[in-house]
Amino acid sequence: MTYKDKQFRLSGLNGISDETLEMHLKLYQGYVKETNRLTEKISEFLKDGNVDQEEMPAYSELKRRLGFEYNGMVLHEYYFDNLKKHGGGDPDRDASFRRATDSSFGSYNIWKADFMSVGNMRGVGWAICYQDPASGQLSNHWVTLHETGNVAGFNPILVMDVWEHAFLLDYKPTERPKYIEAFFSNIDWSVLDVRLGNLMHRKDKRSRAA
Numbered sequence: 493m494t495y496k497d498k499q500f501r502l503s504g505l506n507g508i509s510d511e512t513l514e515m516h517l518k519l520y521q522g523y524v525k526e527t528n529r530l531t532e533k534i535s536e537f538l539k540d541g542n543v544d545q546e547e548m549p550a551y552s553e554l555k556r557r558l559g560f561e562y563n564g565m566v567l568h569e570y571y572f573d574n575l576k577k578h579g580g581g582d583p584d585r586d587a588s589f590r591r592a593t594d595s596s597f598g599s600y601n602i603w604k605a606d607f608m609s610v611g612n613m614r615g616v617g618w619a620i621c622y623q624d625p626a627s628g629q630l631s632n633h634w635v636t637l638h639e640t641g642n643v644a645g646f647n648p649i650l651v652m653d654v655w656e657h658a659f660l661l662d663y664k665p666t667e668r669p670k671y672i673e674a675f676f677s678n679i680d681w682s683v684l685d686v687r688l689g690n691l692m693h694r695k696d697k698r699s700r701a702a
């Protein structure tokens with residue numbers, strides 16, 4: 493299985509420069525390349541049908557790094573995909589995402605305060621709003637680096653990169669809140685509804701099959 497980098501036609505965002513986007517997309521392509529390279533190297537260990545004792549240290553290191561690279565690739569795809577030029581504002585009151593924040597947090601504003609606070613946590617990583625497929629409820633989580641803190645089985649609905657590379661060309665390291673404001677002014681809310689809709693569809697299919 494070889495992954496191909498996805499194409500994102502992103503430019504002219506509010507508060508996130510084209511220079512940042514260009515650099516960030518190159519970083520993303522690096523994750524795709526490294527995911528493919530590690531996957532290929534791991535498959536070489538398995539050619540003879542087993543990983544022997546001598547191979548285990550090198551094999552283990554590659555497997556651990558794969559979690560970092562794989563999540564780095566996938567999270568960046570969610571991130572770029574939930575941004576658009578002239579996005580932002582707040583989601584419509586009858587939008588699925590807005591209604592999901594009301595039912596999960598009591599109000600959209602409480603959800604937003606929680607999500608932004610996760611984004612402002614110290615450290616390098618991501619703020620992610622997930623939907624629990626079992627209950628349909630939304631919850632916001634901090635992910636360190638790319639792989640520590642992802643909730644197994646939960647589905648990412650809104651993904652915000654808060655590594656410094658996401659904003660250092662536009663803001664000082666101490667100005668992460670300004671970047672987060674800029675991120676919010678570029679969200680493609682319709683993508684979030686599509687993500688929620690796809691999950692509902694899958695759930696419907698499952699329940700029909702049961």
Ligand SMILES: [Fe+2]
Nearest residue numbers: 653655657658
């Ligand atoms: Fe990034």
